[in-house]
Amino acid sequence: MASAPPLAALDRWPVGTAAGAVVTAAGPVEASGPTGWRTRIASVTKPLVAYACLVAVEEGSLDLEAPAGPPGSTVRHLLAHASGLPFDGSVPVAPPGRRRVYSNTGFDVLGAELAARTGMPADRYLAEAVLEPLGMGATALLGSVAKDGWSTVDDLVAFATELLAPTLLAPGTLADAVTEQFPGLAGVVPGLGSFDPNPWGLGFEIKGAKSPHWTAPGGSPRTYGHFGGSGTFLWVDPDARVACVVLTDREFGDWAPPRWAALSAEVLVSHGP
Numbered sequence: 562m563a564s565a566p567p568l569a570a571l572d573r574w575p576v577g578t579a580a581g582a583v584v585t586a587a588g589p590v591e592a593s594g595p596t597g598w599r600t601r602i603a604s605v606t607k608p609l610v611a612y613a614c615l616v617a618v619e620e621g622s623l624d625l626e627a628p629a630g631p632p633g634s635t636v637r638h639l640l641a642h643a644s645g646l647p648f649d650g651s652v653p654v655a656p657p658g659r660r661r662v663y664s665n666t667g668f669d670v671l672g673a674e675l676a677a678r679t680g681m682p683a684d685r686y687l688a689e690a691v692l693e694p695l696g697m698g699a700t701a702l703l704g705s706v707a708k709d710g711w712s713t714v715d716d717l718v719a720f721a722t723e724l725l726a727p728t729l730l731a732p733g734t735l736a737d738a739v740t741e742q743f744p745g746l747a748g749v750v751p752g753l754g755s756f757d758p759n760p761w762g763l764g765f766e767i768k769g770a771k772s773p774h775w776t777a778p779g780g781s782p783r784t785y786g787h788f789g790g791s792g793t794f795l796w797v798d799p800d801a802r803v804a805c806v807v808l809t810d811r812e813f814g815d816w817a818p819p820r821w822a823a824l825s826a827e828v829l830v831s832h833g834p
Contacts, residue, residue, distance in 0.1 A: 567831050568591055575816055580592075580598055580714045580808050582715075584806070589718050600711065601793075605717070606707065608720075610710075611764020612729070615734055617678065634646075635657075639667045640671065640763040643662075646666045659746070665708060668706050691729065698716070699712060740767075768781070773819075
């Protein structure tokens with residue numbers, strides 16, 4: 562008897578609504594639930610905004626090494642949660658480049674820098690640089706660049722496909738974005754725990770040796786992505802050439818990481834190389 566597809570597990574999760582999809586280099590290979598359902602994606606917003614920033618870097622509007630944020634901090638520090646700004650608030654808690662301090666404030670500062678350098682609001686630049694070219698018509702930034710995006714599984718499949726085979730960025734730019742920045746920094750993944758080191762790219766969390774983690778335990782250490790406090794996640798395993806997107810209507814909590822990791826492991830078994 563054939564085994565159930567990995568995303569069948571969503572039907573057993575303690576959530577009201579869940580939708581998901583698996584993407585390979587060939588495109589979507591599995592989907593479950595209302596993939597056109599639009600919901601808040603919380604911090605999964607950050608990779609989208611980071612991608613827009615990288616487009617701005619390539620077009621010459623934004624410079625990763627330009628000063629931004631606290632004294633000594635740059636755009637690169639802000640993207641990599643290494644500016645020293647706290648989760649919320651404007652008073653630094655560490656010098657730039659010394660700790661991995663996950664910061665919504667840092668991304669809001671980044672959004673202001675993006676707007677200043679491109680001459681348009683961050684939400685408009687995101688739409689023109691990323692969302693419209695990828696056909697992500699249901700996705701919108703409705704507030705903070707750190708956490709106020711809304712989207713659908715269908716739209717995030719388009720973004721995951723872009724991450725597997727970039728069309729908006731040069732491959733080298735994306736490779737830099739998913740490589741650890743300021744290597745060796747320790748810090749906290751909110752809701753998950755403290756890790757030393759706590760690798761992060763330019764807007765993307767990197768799995769590295771973190772354990773336990775919210776992605777597949779047996780997945781590549783190079784796996785990258787992001788999860789959101791609204792019970793949402795997107796990850797890419799660049800070695801397996803597989804990505805997974807799941808959106809739910811239940812806020813992140815203890816229920817989530819073990820289920821996300823188990824489902825992600827099954828995705829790699831079923832759809833990996």
